[in-house]
Structures are given as structure tokens and as C-alpha cells.
Amino acid sequence: MEYLRPADWPEALAAKAAHPDAVPLAGGTDVMVELNLDRRRPGHLLDLGRIAALRTWETTARTVRLGAAVPYRDVIARLSTELPGLALASRTVGSPQIRTRGSVGGNLGTASPAGDAHPALLAAGATVEAVSVRGTRHIPIDDFYLGPKRNALAPDELIRAVHIDAARGPQQFAKVGTRNAMVIAVCAFALALHPHTRTVRTGIGSAAPTPVRAPRAEAFLCGLLEEGGHWSSGAPLPPSAATRFGELAAAACAPIDDVRGSAAYREHAVAVLARRTLHRTWNAYRTSNDAAITGGEPPCA
Amino acid sequence: MTAPVTGTPRLTQHAAPADGRIGASTPRPDGTLKVTGAFAYSSDLWHEDMLWGHTLRSPHAHARILGIDIAEALTVPGVTAVLTHADLTAATHYGLELSDQPVLAADRVRYQGEAVALVAADHPETARRAAARIRVAYEELPVVHDEASATAPGAPVLHPGRTDHYAAHVPHPNVLHRQPVLHGDARAAAPTADVVVTGDYETGTQDQAPLGPESGLAVPAEDGGVDLYVATQWLHVDRQQLAPILGLPPEKVRLTLAGVGGAFGAREDLSMQAHACLLAMRTGRPVKMVYSREESFFGHVHRHPARLHYEHGATRDGILVHVRARIVLDGGAYASSSPAVVGNAASLALGPYRVPNADIEALALYTNNPPCGAMRGFGAVQACFAYESQMDKLAAALGMDPVELRRRNAVAQGDVMPTGQPIDSPAPAAELLRLVKERPLPPERPWDTGPADAPDLRALPGGLSNTTHGEGVVRGVGYAIGIKNIGFSEGFDDYATARVGLALAGGEPVATVHTAAAEVGQGGVTVQAQIARTELGVPRVALLPPDTTVGSAGSTSASRQTYMTGGAVRAACAAVRDEVLRRGRARHGWPAGELRLADGLVVTGDGTAVGALADVLDEGPVERETEFRHRPTQPFDPHTGQGLGHVQYALCAHRAVVDVDTELGLVKVVELAAAQDVGRALNPLSVVGQIQGGSTQGLGLAVMEEIVVGPDGRQRNPSFTDYLIPTVLDTPAMPVDVLELADPHAPYGLRGVGEPSTLSSTPAIVAALRQATGRPLTRVPVRPEHLVGRA
Known part of the structure; x- marks a missing residue:
């Protein structure tokens, strides 16, 4: 195993182009575990630790460009206003030590269906900035996850950053694990309301071969909010709405039975989480001033 | 007689008296090193x-x-x-x-x-x-993985041609050991019971999960x-x-x-x-x-997974009439300590209750599953989960408060165990139950500490995973009590050796203590030094590294080391003292009556100093090596289970308070109160630490810890990613009441302390979960699927 330690970003891209089998190493919270357990022996390790820019972020009024190696700790401490869903998800990652090293870029690189950041990224509608010596691509998060631990990166590409719109409505994230801290998700659910576009987006983790959205649940909720004039009135949702939303979220799952939980339980739990996060986000929306300012943007596409 | 030691152990709370003698909460010499990462592990x-x-x-x-x-x-x-x-x-x-x-x-x-x-x-x-x-x-x-497949016609025999002494008494060569215990006449008594409840229970494979x-x-x-x-x-x-x-x-x-780095039997x-x-x-x-x-x-070996079938009969007033129990332990591929685990499960199968008639059978299988052997609680854990679940079921059938039912049947000193062994030292079962029952309950909705929309997630089931802000959360309270044997049983020649020296160093008397007792984190090094300080009256004690240049100390298991190696250190100190006094009487004419060693001096009964240790140690150091034995025990009869099999019994009771997210099946154990009789607390801080540690391991078995083994005999989760042990957010407040009712047969009256809390913690938590959810919950660890009925 050859250890590469590029001094800067162009050098990193060149190394990745020269050695497409090179596994990028940032916080090491996934890669080092695989190495220690003898599950993986890549030909090259590409240590990105010297590229400080990967650990920085830039915020504008509308978006956050989150460097791929920004640790979860900073997302929690510094970005919870702009990225509330991702910050909630980040709080559930591992232990304080893991949150100090692990990053969203690493979660995306590994692309495990159980990665905690994925549901929040799906719900927020993020874009992955993938770079190679050939140039830069902006991959919509909806197109990023291809299979279990498979993503849309080309062999010569590295993740430079993730672009996420600063939240303009309430966001929630909840995760079921069989321990009250430091646990891999049995399943997870994220919900983001986007009042300026009168849309909602969802994300489900650990309940399908990849992180997925629940399109029918989103469409149902969008339709309901639109038809009832809820975006502008801020009126409470009918009690049946949350139940139906939960059922449709569960229907988006394609779970398996494993040591962490049964498929039946995962579907059940996703329905409960969907219901609860809808209550929380809608209550937050109604009690804020957002309802008044929601204008005439087109409803759900 | 009661010396309550409550709360979380903190050095500031139990500051060690300057003398560091027994009864003092002397801090552990390895504690700071371990916390700061400086301790050298193997x-x-x-x-x-x-x-x-x-x-x-x-x-x-x-x-x-x-x-x-x-x-x-x-x-x-x-x-x-x-x-x-x-x-x-x-x-x-x-x-x-x-x-x-x-x-x-x-x-x-x-x-x-x-x-x-x-x-x-x-x-x-x-x-x-x-x-x-x-x-x-x-x-x-072909793989045999349970009782049915191991004893089926044509099943592969894992150890053909067995010649061990258990082989003659087993129904099948894949049964390693079978121990019946027959007490009274359960067959005749059963029809006279007003109420009978039966239950089938199962415990998963727990791992000791030592961090080292x-x-x-x-x-x-x-x-x-x-x-x-x-x-x-x-x-x-x-x-x-x-x-x-x-x-x-x-x-x-x-x-x-x-x-x-931890042991717990592993x-x-x-x-x-x-x-x-x-x-x-x-x-x-x-x-x-x-x-x-x-x-x-x-x-390493694991805790035996077990299947247990129980039948309890009682009068309308809740007095036990009979119990039938069948306990099947999966020993895995090799014997390890399975025979002794079977002996414990069988002899302690009824719990700390008076049962006039009992028909008990415990056995261990040979299978192709991971080998199982010693783990904290050693056969008594599995039985306790079943008999305490049965007591709750019986209380429900009788319409009686579960603690009251337990109280009515609780053993006390003078009662006889189903093996025929009388309990000849304090066994305060009713008092321990009273202590946990009467403790004030913790407040409801502990997450409501700030604004309504910002609950303290750490206090909720699911913790920071943000699964609930209080939705679906129901509180439950449960009780349990257990009984554990202390020391090696069934006729084993159990002894410990200590070599104690007394010499002058820079003019000051210094004691050295050398034993082979393994310090596995239990605090033995602290207690041995405390005993030497107490017996020899010197503040300075040096412990030599445990090795085989000194005689055996026996195992650091069965809650036995303070009793056994502590007893050996005490006896060796007495021999050293005798030699000191012999020298002093010969050289300096010290009086013949009772003399004590205190603060480097030799004093009479009324405290008058007659000399100093230095007066006799100048002619050379004194060293004595002593073997200490507890009173002998007997094997259990292979057909009836009768025999004076155990050295000492120890009891612990728990009350568990849980908050359950009844929609998601997630659990927050809010409080786990314990009461345990320790005979004499040589180091109260260590005692509370042991009780809390055992309680936590029992919590793990209750709600998360299991090695999942497939029907192919393969482990599914051999990692700390998926073999979950409690984190600090899973570990509740654990107030502890410590009783000190001396056992006249034991050194200082002490009772082994390491294991008993591991027994009752699990069934107390499951009882609380049953109360919160109304579900039967007959298997541990309880999984979220079981709490919401989506297995």
C-alpha cells in the first residue's frame, strides 16, 4: 500500500488521476476502520490532511459551500442556523472524537446507506462538487447515490465541497438506533420545508440499498399544503395528514432484516419518524413569521 | 447495623481517611493512570x-x-x-x-x-x-446449534468417546452436564396450588466485552x-x-x-x-x-445463552407452593466452566425465596456455537431473569403487588435452600426490597428542563438522535432481587496464598504484600494494602507484582478475591505480628497479654505503648506466607442435587425506572436503584463502584448486549459497531444502599460484592418495560421490535 500525501489541491487531483484506485483519507473514521479490520487493502492511500481549504466553508445569503473535510463538530457548532437539518444529523454521528474528525465529504465518499448526513443532504437538496484534472462537476444529491457504498464519482474525481442552500424553512432529522448515543442508524428520516418554493423534501437512511427520498410522501404533502392554502394560512394540518405522510414514507423504504433491526420494524419506525418530524416542522413553520412572507412562487413541480 | 452509602462514587464524597485502613474509601492507585491513558496494559x-x-x-x-x-x-x-x-x-x-x-x-x-x-x-x-x-x-x-438439533436422532456427536465424570449422568453425549435438584415433592404439591403460572424465557449470548x-x-x-x-x-x-x-x-x-483491561470472566x-x-x-x-x-x-468464551421453562404455584395468599424449572444452557463447542455454571443455575434456580417443593433440572449442551463459560453472575443471571419474570407474572395472576409477593416469600437467615443447605448468615431479602421500594421516585418528564420546544434530548429515549420530544413516552417501574453464591463451590479446594513482610526502610517500618491475585480492575490492590495497614499498624505498604513466585491466589472471579486473598493477607499479617511480638517479648520483655500494632508502635489493650516495631525489626525483616481456605463445601448429589455446595450467599435488589418510547420501542433507563448486603464494606467507594458496574452490565443484557449467532453457528456482529454496550447516555443514576450485616464465617464479616448486582438489574428493567408497554417480553436483550410488536 503506497501512501500519498499531496501538498495542495492540484497535486491531490493529479495523484488521483495517476492512481484511480487511491482511497482518499481525511478524518479516517471509515477508512482506518476498514484497514484495521483487514477488509480493505487499497493500492494507494491519498491523505488529504495537508489541504487546509477542505476544512473551511463559505456562506453567502443563500448557500453554504461546505468543504469536504469540515468536521461534524464545526457543522454543529458553527452552521446550525444555516444548516439545521445537517447539524441535527451531525449531532448523532459517533462520539465526540469521531465528530471531531469525521466529515460530510467522508460520508459521501463512503456512501453507506447508513451514513447519517445523507438524509439531511437529500432533504436540503444539496449538490456535490466533484473535481478532477478534467474539470469540475456539480452532481445533484438525488443523482449521487448509485448503490450500497457506490456513488456517482468518477475514478479520478475527488469531492471538493458540498453546496447546500441555507435553510429558509424548518428542517428536522431523527434517527433510530438501539443505543442512546454512538450508534449506527437502524433507520433515519429527514424533512425540510422550503416555503420560498412551496416544496418539501425528504431523506431516508438505512432503510433501502441507498439513501432515498420519499417522492410520493413529498407529493402528497405538497399537494395538501397547496390545496389547503396552508403555506399562506399556516393553518394546522388535518390529523390524518401526518399518518398518511408516514405511510407513504414507509412505502418508499426497501429495507432488509439484519442484526440491527428487522425490515418490518424499519418501515414502522420510518413512518413514526416521518409523522413526528412533520409535526415538528409544521409547528415551527406556523409559529414563525414564515407563513406571512411566503409568496407566489410556483407550487411543487 | 445499616451503613447507607449512597450516590455516585466521587472521590470528594468518599475522601480516604488519612490512615487508609479497612472501611476507608482509599482511592485506587491505577485510577488516574487509566483515565489519563498512562496505564500500561498487556x-x-x-x-x-x-x-x-x-x-x-x-x-x-x-x-x-x-x-x-x-x-x-x-x-x-x-x-x-x-x-x-x-x-x-x-x-x-x-x-x-x-x-x-x-x-x-x-x-x-x-x-x-x-x-x-x-x-x-x-x-x-x-x-x-x-x-x-x-x-x-x-x-x-452438519451443525448442531440448539437442544433439538444436538439431541436429535443421528445428530453428530461433538466429543465421541467421552470419559469425563459427567458423561455417566447425561441423557445424550451432546449434553455436557445435567444437574437435577429435587426438594420436597413438587408433583404432589402442584395440584394443591390455587394459582399456577408457567413461562418460557430466553437469554441471548452476552459478551464480557473487556476493553483490553x-x-x-x-x-x-x-x-x-x-x-x-x-x-x-x-x-x-x-x-x-x-x-x-x-x-x-x-x-x-x-x-x-x-x-x-477488564475481565468479567473472559x-x-x-x-x-x-x-x-x-x-x-x-x-x-x-x-x-x-x-x-x-x-x-x-x-474468549461468552455468557451461556439459555432457554428456561418455569412453573410456579402459589396459594391465594401468595405463598409459594411449588416450582418446576428446566434450564438449558448452550455451552458451545467446548466445556470451559460449563459444569460449574450448570451447578449454579440449578442450585440458585429458585431465587431468594422459600419454596417448599421444587423440581429443578439444569443442563449444558455441546453445540457448534461459540464456546461459553464464565461471565459475571455465572449461571445465576439466566435463572434470575426467569424466576423474577415468573414472580411478576404470579403477582399479576394473584392481583397482588409484585414487591409484596416477593416479601411474603423472601428468604432469611435460617431458611433452607433447595439443595438442603441452610442459610447460616444474614440474608435480608425483605429488607433489601424495602430499601429500593421506599426510595423516592425520580421526577417525571426529566427532559422538561428548559423551554417547551427545546427538551433536553439527553434525558429522552433515543437521546441526541432526536427521535422523540416526549411523544409516545411512557414511564414504567420494575423490581427484582437475586441471589448469588460467593467463592468456588461444590467441593472445590479453594484457597489463596499471601506472603507478607515487615522491614525497616530508612528507619521506618514498611510492609510488603505479595500475592498472585489478578487485579482486573476490581480494586484488589487497594483492599490488600488497607488490610495490611489495619493488621500491622503501618501506614506504608508496598504491593509486589502478582506472579507465580508466590503461591496461588485462586481466581479473580466468583466475587471471591477480597474474601479469599484478603483473608490470606490478613492471616499472613497475623503470623507476622506473632513473630514481631515473639521477638519483642524475648528481647524487650513486652507483656504477655493482648498486644496490638498501631502507628508503628506496639500497644496494650488500653492503648499504652510498650515498644515500637523498630525495636525488633532492626535484627532483620519478618516474612510469613500463609494459605487461607474458606470452609469446605460438598458436591451436589448427581441425582438429587442435595449438598452443602456453596460457601456464602449474597443478595442484591433493584428498582428500575424507565421511560419507553412506546411507538419506536426505544428505552431510556431513568434510574436503577440498588440495595445490597456486603457484610462489611472494606472500601465503600469500591463497593459502590462494583454494584454500579454490575448493574450496568445487567442493563446491557436487558436492552442491547447480544452476540447474534446464526443457525450456521456463525457470529453476526463481532465488533463494537454492532455489539453494543451502554454508553454514558444509556447509564442512569444508580443510587445504592449498602447494608453491612456481618457473616460470622467470613474475614471481617465481609460478603463478596462483585456479581450480585448483575443478576437483578436485568429483570428489574424488563419488569419496568413490561409495565410501560404491556408486552410479555420473555427474551433478553429486549429489542425495539419486541417493544412495538414488529419483530
Whole structure:
């Protein structure tokens, strides 16, 4: 195993182009575990630790460009206003030590269906900035996850950053694990309301071969909010709405039975989480001033 | 008589009195080192020019070995030796009680992870890669994985031709040991019961999960022997098994205890000891072995998973009439300590209750599942989950408060156990239940500490996973009590040795204490020094490293070391004192009456000083070595289970308060209150720590800890990613009431303290979960699926 330690970003891209089998190493919270357990022996390790820019972020009024190696700790401490869903998800990652090293870029690189950041990224509608010596691509998060631990990166590409719109409505994230801290998700659910576009987006983790959205649940909720004039009135949702939303979220799952939980339980739990996060986000929306300012943007596409 | 010691152990709360004698909460010398990462564990051992050993293990749970080809492995640069069964020149099998486990598998493997070959190389990665090049030809065999498959007609017999002394009394050769206990006449009594409840219960495979993996360093010696530095629970029983394997006389196998990172029973059996010594002797170089976390799950025995069937009968007033119990423990592929676990499960199957008529059967199976043996609680844990679940079920059937039902049947001193053994020291079952019952309940909705929309997630089921802000959360309260034997039982010649010296250093008297007692984190080093200070009246005590140059201390298990090695230190101190006084009377004419040693002086009964230790130690140090034995026990009759089998009984009671998210099946244990009688608390801080630690391990079994083993005998989750142990957010407040009711048969009146809280913690939590959810919950660990009915 050859250890590469590029001094800067162009050098990193060149190394990745020269050695497409090179596994990028940032916080090491996934890669080092695989190495220690003898599950993986890549030909090259590409240590990105010297590229400080990967650990920085830039915020504008509308978006956050989150460097791929920004640790979860900073997302929690510094970005919870702009990225509330991702910050909630980040709080559930591992232990304080893991949150100090692990990053969203690493979660995306590994692309495990159980990665905690994925549901929040799906719900927020993020874009992955993938770079190679050939140039830069902006991959919509909806197109990023291809299979279990498979993503849309080309062999010569590295993740430079993730672009996420600063939240303009309430966001929630909840995760079921069989321990009250430091646990891999049995399943997870994220919900983001986007009042300026009168849309909602969802994300489900650990309940399908990849992180997925629940399109029918989103469409149902969008339709309901639109038809009832809820975006502008801020009126409470009918009690049946949350139940139906939960059922449709569960229907988006394609779970398996494993040591962490049964498929039946995962579907059940996703329905409960969907219901609860809808209550929380809608209550937050109604009690804020957002309802008044929601204008005439087109409803759900 | 009651000396309550409550709350979370904090050094500030239990500041050690300056004298550091027994009864003081003397702080642990290893505590700060462990917390700051400075403590040297066995995995930190290092030797110039040392090699690294690696073990090749079977991927199959049951297979015939057709051949092993090591040629390619030997060609790997850096490899110094590759050993297989063919290289063993002396004993080929070992075991704590029965020598049924191969040092290296010969023609058959019986569990996934069984050791097949060894490699020594100059780097651990080289050794690992070379092991991957050993070609083992396996022919898979059918797997037996439970009682039905193990005893079915035509089932493969795992150990054909058994000659062990249990074989004559078992119904099938795949039953390792079967112990009935017959008490009164359950058959005649059963029809007279007004109410009868039956239940089937199951406990999963719990792991001791010590944080320090198996590790040690074997150094070949010039005399042809070997020096082994290792983390273990009993140096001398390791040596007893190692010497025959190495073909050496015991005195040439010298063991020294290395830093132990937790044990809980996992280090009672040999793991890497023989393998490292064999490689060291073959290569003539020091060999270090350290298991990875995953390998550790295959490298030590686990707690027996169990299936238990119980029938309880009672009068309308809630007085027990009879109990029938059948306990099936899965011992896995090899015997380990299964026979003794069976003896415990059978003899303690009824719990701390008066039962006039009982028909009990406990047995352990040989299967192709992971081998099981010692773990904190040792057979009493599984029984306690079942009998306490039954007591709750019976209370419900009677319409009676579950604590009141327990109180009406609680044992006390003078009662007789189903083995016929009278309880001849305090057994305050009713008092312990009263203490946990009368403790004020913790407040409801503990998450409501701030604004309504910002609950304290740490106080909620699911914690920071943000699953609930209070939705669906229901509180439950449950109670349980358990009974555990202390010390080695069933006629075992259980003893401990201590060598105590007293000498002058810089004009000051200093005591030295040398024992082979393994310090595994329980605080034995603290207690031994406290005893020496108390008995010899000197503030300065030095403990020598535990090794085999002193006699056996017995095992650090069965909650026995304070009783046994503590008893030996006390006896050796008495012998040293006698010699001091003999010298003083001969040289200085000290009076013949009762004299004590205090603060370096020799004083009479009324405190008058007649001399000083320095007056007699100037002629040379005093040293005495003493063996200490507890009173003898008897084997259980193989047909009736009758016999004075146990040394001492210890009781602990719990009240668990839980908040359950009833929609998601997630649990927050809010409080886990315990009350335990310890006879005498030699170190109250350590006592509370042991009770809280045992309670936490019981919590783990209740709600998360399980090695999942498939019907193919393979472990599904051998990692800390998926074998979950409680974190600080899962560990509740654990207030503790400590009773000190002296046992007249024990040193200082003390009662072993390490295990009892591990028993009742689990059923108390499950009882609370049942109250919150209304579900039967007959299996532990309880999973979220079970709490919401979506298994």
C-alpha cells in the first residue's frame, strides 16, 4: 500500500488521476476502520490532511459551500442556523472524537446507506462538487447515490465541497438506533420545508440499498399544503395528514432484516419518524413569521 | 447495623481517611493512570527483538480438516515459524475442568474461530498475511446449534468417546452436564396450588466485552523454560494448563500479571497463552500476541445463552407452593466452566425465596456455537431473569403487588435452600426490597428542563438522535432481587496464598504484600494494602507484582478475591505480628497479654505503648506466607442435587425506572436503584463502584448486549459497531444502599460484592418495560421490535 500525501489541491487531483484506485483519507473514521479490520487493502492511500481549504466553508445569503473535510463538530457548532437539518444529523454521528474528525465529504465518499448526513443532504437538496484534472462537476444529491457504498464519482474525481442552500424553512432529522448515543442508524428520516418554493423534501437512511427520498410522501404533502392554502394560512394540518405522510414514507423504504433491526420494524419506525418530524416542522413553520412572507412562487413541480 | 452509602462514587464524597485502613474509601492507585491513558496494559508490552504471533482460525462452525499446507506461508519474508497441531510435542488438549479443547485443531473444528495454526513474524501484518497463505482443506459437517438439533436422532456427536465424570449422568453425549435438584415433592404439591403460572424465557449470548483485548508476551528463558507476561484472572491455573502443553515442569513456566483491561470472566480460560509460549519456544525469541477487537470476540468464551421453562404455584395468599424449572444452557463447542455454571443455575434456580417443593433440572449442551463459560453472575443471571419474570407474572395472576409477593416469600437467615443447605448468615431479602421500594421516585418528564420546544434530548429515549420530544413516552417501574453464591463451590479446594513482610526502610517500618491475585480492575490492590495497614499498624505498604513466585491466589472471579486473598493477607499479617511480638517479648520483655500494632508502635489493650516495631525489626525483616481456605463445601448429589455446595450467599435488589418510547420501542433507563448486603464494606467507594458496574452490565443484557449467532453457528456482529454496550447516555443514576450485616464465617464479616448486582438489574428493567408497554417480553436483550410488536 503506497501512501500519498499531496501538498495542495492540484497535486491531490493529479495523484488521483495517476492512481484511480487511491482511497482518499481525511478524518479516517471509515477508512482506518476498514484497514484495521483487514477488509480493505487499497493500492494507494491519498491523505488529504495537508489541504487546509477542505476544512473551511463559505456562506453567502443563500448557500453554504461546505468543504469536504469540515468536521461534524464545526457543522454543529458553527452552521446550525444555516444548516439545521445537517447539524441535527451531525449531532448523532459517533462520539465526540469521531465528530471531531469525521466529515460530510467522508460520508459521501463512503456512501453507506447508513451514513447519517445523507438524509439531511437529500432533504436540503444539496449538490456535490466533484473535481478532477478534467474539470469540475456539480452532481445533484438525488443523482449521487448509485448503490450500497457506490456513488456517482468518477475514478479520478475527488469531492471538493458540498453546496447546500441555507435553510429558509424548518428542517428536522431523527434517527433510530438501539443505543442512546454512538450508534449506527437502524433507520433515519429527514424533512425540510422550503416555503420560498412551496416544496418539501425528504431523506431516508438505512432503510433501502441507498439513501432515498420519499417522492410520493413529498407529493402528497405538497399537494395538501397547496390545496389547503396552508403555506399562506399556516393553518394546522388535518390529523390524518401526518399518518398518511408516514405511510407513504414507509412505502418508499426497501429495507432488509439484519442484526440491527428487522425490515418490518424499519418501515414502522420510518413512518413514526416521518409523522413526528412533520409535526415538528409544521409547528415551527406556523409559529414563525414564515407563513406571512411566503409568496407566489410556483407550487411543487 | 445499616451503613447507607449512597450516590455516585466521587472521590470528594468518599475522601480516604488519612490512615487508609479497612472501611476507608482509599482511592485506587491505577485510577488516574487509566483515565489519563498512562496505564500500561498487556497490549503495551514490548521486548527488544520480539516477534509477533498471529492465529489462523476456522471460518466454519463444524468441519473436518482434510489437510493443512503451510509451505507457502513459510516462504513469506519475515516469517519465522508456522505451527500446526503436528508440531505439538506434549499435551494436545486443555481446559479449565475437562481437557477437551485442542491447543490447535487436528482433524476437526467445532466452532467458528477455533485456532488451527500459528504464525510468528517480524511484523504483525506480515504474520497476518502469511496466515492467509496457509491452505486448510475443510469438509463442512452438519451443525448442531440448539437442544433439538444436538439431541436429535443421528445428530453428530461433538466429543465421541467421552470419559469425563459427567458423561455417566447425561441423557445424550451432546449434553455436557445435567444437574437435577429435587426438594420436597413438587408433583404432589402442584395440584394443591390455587394459582399456577408457567413461562418460557430466553437469554441471548452476552459478551464480557473487556476493553483490553487478549494479549501477552512470552519470553524464552535460558533454562529452557518460558516467562509469560499476560492479562489473566488466575496465573496459577494458566500455568497448570500451560506446563503440560509445553512439556515443561511447572516451575519452568513463570507467569507475571500484565496490565489487565477488564475481565468479567473472559480471561478465565486460556486464549493466547499457550500459542505465544509455543511460538517463543520454537523460535527462541520473545513473541507478542494481541488480538484485534474482532478476534477477541472469537478468542474468549461468552455468557451461556439459555432457554428456561418455569412453573410456579402459589396459594391465594401468595405463598409459594411449588416450582418446576428446566434450564438449558448452550455451552458451545467446548466445556470451559460449563459444569460449574450448570451447578449454579440449578442450585440458585429458585431465587431468594422459600419454596417448599421444587423440581429443578439444569443442563449444558455441546453445540457448534461459540464456546461459553464464565461471565459475571455465572449461571445465576439466566435463572434470575426467569424466576423474577415468573414472580411478576404470579403477582399479576394473584392481583397482588409484585414487591409484596416477593416479601411474603423472601428468604432469611435460617431458611433452607433447595439443595438442603441452610442459610447460616444474614440474608435480608425483605429488607433489601424495602430499601429500593421506599426510595423516592425520580421526577417525571426529566427532559422538561428548559423551554417547551427545546427538551433536553439527553434525558429522552433515543437521546441526541432526536427521535422523540416526549411523544409516545411512557414511564414504567420494575423490581427484582437475586441471589448469588460467593467463592468456588461444590467441593472445590479453594484457597489463596499471601506472603507478607515487615522491614525497616530508612528507619521506618514498611510492609510488603505479595500475592498472585489478578487485579482486573476490581480494586484488589487497594483492599490488600488497607488490610495490611489495619493488621500491622503501618501506614506504608508496598504491593509486589502478582506472579507465580508466590503461591496461588485462586481466581479473580466468583466475587471471591477480597474474601479469599484478603483473608490470606490478613492471616499472613497475623503470623507476622506473632513473630514481631515473639521477638519483642524475648528481647524487650513486652507483656504477655493482648498486644496490638498501631502507628508503628506496639500497644496494650488500653492503648499504652510498650515498644515500637523498630525495636525488633532492626535484627532483620519478618516474612510469613500463609494459605487461607474458606470452609469446605460438598458436591451436589448427581441425582438429587442435595449438598452443602456453596460457601456464602449474597443478595442484591433493584428498582428500575424507565421511560419507553412506546411507538419506536426505544428505552431510556431513568434510574436503577440498588440495595445490597456486603457484610462489611472494606472500601465503600469500591463497593459502590462494583454494584454500579454490575448493574450496568445487567442493563446491557436487558436492552442491547447480544452476540447474534446464526443457525450456521456463525457470529453476526463481532465488533463494537454492532455489539453494543451502554454508553454514558444509556447509564442512569444508580443510587445504592449498602447494608453491612456481618457473616460470622467470613474475614471481617465481609460478603463478596462483585456479581450480585448483575443478576437483578436485568429483570428489574424488563419488569419496568413490561409495565410501560404491556408486552410479555420473555427474551433478553429486549429489542425495539419486541417493544412495538414488529419483530
